[in-house]
Amino acid sequence: MKYARLLLANLSRKKIRTTLTIGSFAVALLLFGILSAVRTAFSQGADIAGVDRLVVRNKTSIIQPLPFSYRDRMLRIPGVKEVTYLNWFGGIYQDERNFFPQMAIDVPTYRKVVTDIGVTDAEWKAFEADRQGAIAGEDIAKRFNWKVGDHIPIRGVIFQGPWEFNLRGISTGESNAGSLLPFMFHEDYLEERRAFGKGTVGWYTLRIDNPENSTRISKAIDEEFSNSPFETKSDSEKEFAASWGKQLGNIKLIIMTIGAVVFVTLLLVTGNTMATAIRERVRELAVLKAVGFSDPFVLWLVLAEGLTIAAIGGVLGLILAVVLIPGISRALAGLLPPLVLLPRDTALGLVFAIGAGIFSTILPATSAMRLRVVDALRRV
Amino acid sequence: MVRVDGKGNNSLVRVRGLDKIYRRGGEEIHVLQGLNLDVDKGDFVAFMGPSGSGKTTLLNLLGGLDVPTRGNINVAGDEITSMSGARLTEWRARHVGFVFQMYNLIPVMTAYQNVELPLLLTGLSKSKRREHVETALGVVALNDRMNHYPRQLSGGQEQRVGIARAIAADPTFLLCDEPTGDLDRKSADEVLTLLHRLSKEFGKTILMVTHDPLAAERADTTLHMDKGVLIEGVKGGAVA
Secondary structure (H helix, E strand, C coil), X not given: CCCHHHXXXXXXXXXXXXXXXXXXXXXXXXXXXXXXXXXXXXXXXXXXXXXXXXXXXXXXXCCCCEECCHXXXXXXXXXXXXXXXXXXXXXXXXXXXXXCCEEEECHHHHHHHCCCCCCCHHHHHHHHHCCCEEEEEHHHHHHCCCCXXXXXXXXXXXXXXXXXXXXXXXXXXXXXXXXXXXXXXXXXXXXXXXXXXXXXXXXXXXXXXXXXXXXXXXXXXXXXXXCCCCXXXXXXXXXXXXXXXXXXXXXXXXXXXXXXXXXXXXHHHHHHHHHHXXXXXXXXXXXXXXXXXXXXXXXXXXXXXXXXXXXHHHXXXXXXXXXXXXXXXXXXXXXXXXXXXXXXXXXXXXXXXXXXXXXXXXXXXXXXXHCCHHHHHHCC | CEECCCCCCCCCEEEEEEXXXXXXXXXXXXXXXXXEEEECCCCEEEEECCCCCCHHXXXXXXXXXXXXXXXXXXXXXXXXXXXXXXXXXXXXXXXEEEECCCCCCCCCCCHHHHHHHHHHHCCCCHHHHHHHHHHHHHHCCCHHHCCCCHHHCCHHHHHHHHHHHHHHCCCCEEEEECCCCCCCHHHHHHHHHHHHHHHHHHCCEEEEECCCHXXXXXXXXXXXXXXXXXXXXXXXXXXX
């Protein structure tokens, strides 16, 4: 503790420069936080995908349908425990900017396959009982201020015309599903009113007996429907979710690349500032050594300055990220999936900040340690 | 007593056959050549000589800031030329007080904090350190300026704080490199009076490099250096 005053005195030497350097770290870590949230947003579907679920889609493209009749044939394949199916709806709520995913699901089988959707039994029963019923993830419900019982009109784009829904449940986010659950309604309701494509589904989701069998079962399913007008492509749900993400892959790559370049540039600028600050004090460091402070002490003193700046800046940046990301997420709703800064990424950010502090200070600290007193005192 | 013939006994500082050679490119520059020196406890010695004669090099070697090419330096029984870098650093903290021409105070620390610096390396408690700092600042008559930063002090006051820092840990000897070189006459006189007092009242051994004949006059002994050799001595102690 007796050396803390020496450390603080050095940090307060040029207050504006120290403040700006801390600010640079804060901005870099804010950027890191936002990028992490964006990366998480693009990959969150894959993160919550069930390991015991497969998705079967049309081999040509996800937008090509599959016949409803495939369901029973898939159920006969050994290892397949349950099969449900979904259809992408693609409607507009009030305004085109209000994008959120909507899917028609087979209500009797859906919950047998996807068990972790985070709605209560009472809500699910109310949903089952209402042909125009719907459930929504809590992010979507919060975004539009929906409450259970609300009447929700949606204008169909693929399946054109006005569609009316009653909200019967809001996912509270059990097992992280709440923030990701789309708006879901009865496949029967869609089937009844759709003008084309009756008897087809968008894709199937299967629950299998053992995740270790997923490769064998996927292969068996695809072989079952090979050389048919509707050939299939079966994947684990994780791969399927990742393939959705890949459709946005270029955007993710661009955002991440630009962000990473800015992040690294900020670190280089910060490192250079800190190196300059050390060079200016060569004579003082030499005096410390002349007085009797050891080489390792001087090394640690300089490193401690860098680490203190990096830690303060890093913590500030991450606090800013935690505070700002929900607002950014709301502002980008419809353009990007919900942005969430995970605790894991916050911790990683702090590690990055401290690593950057060490990285940017290690060279000036080492040269300070190796400094020859006689040479340094000769400099003016 | 100060001797330069290498025949002194039981002196505080004993230098024998000291050589320092710098290599610049392929050229060898002999800065010190077979130098002998004996300085007793309480002596106040001034080294004079033209630039490049080796005065500062000698001071650096005596203070353990540099290592000789050949020869031995023994201070209070410690053979410093055989010490490792780390041991030499510890030795400096215990035995040497440096006074620099440019004062070399830490500008972001107060006079008190600057004087306390060498005491941080000791095992003294905070209250003991305060006692030492107040005593040192009292000796240089700057107790009323202890919370001032160097920029708030005059050059003479800064140098007196530098001297207080040098004596705070009660070192074996003081090494002063042109301590009045950056001061006006009046401030220089104050600093020299102070050094003289430290030698006479407190028994401090002081080795001072200077270009200023008036400064050298305040020392007990003046040794002249030329081309790396101590060539003469005047005044006070017997110089052989």
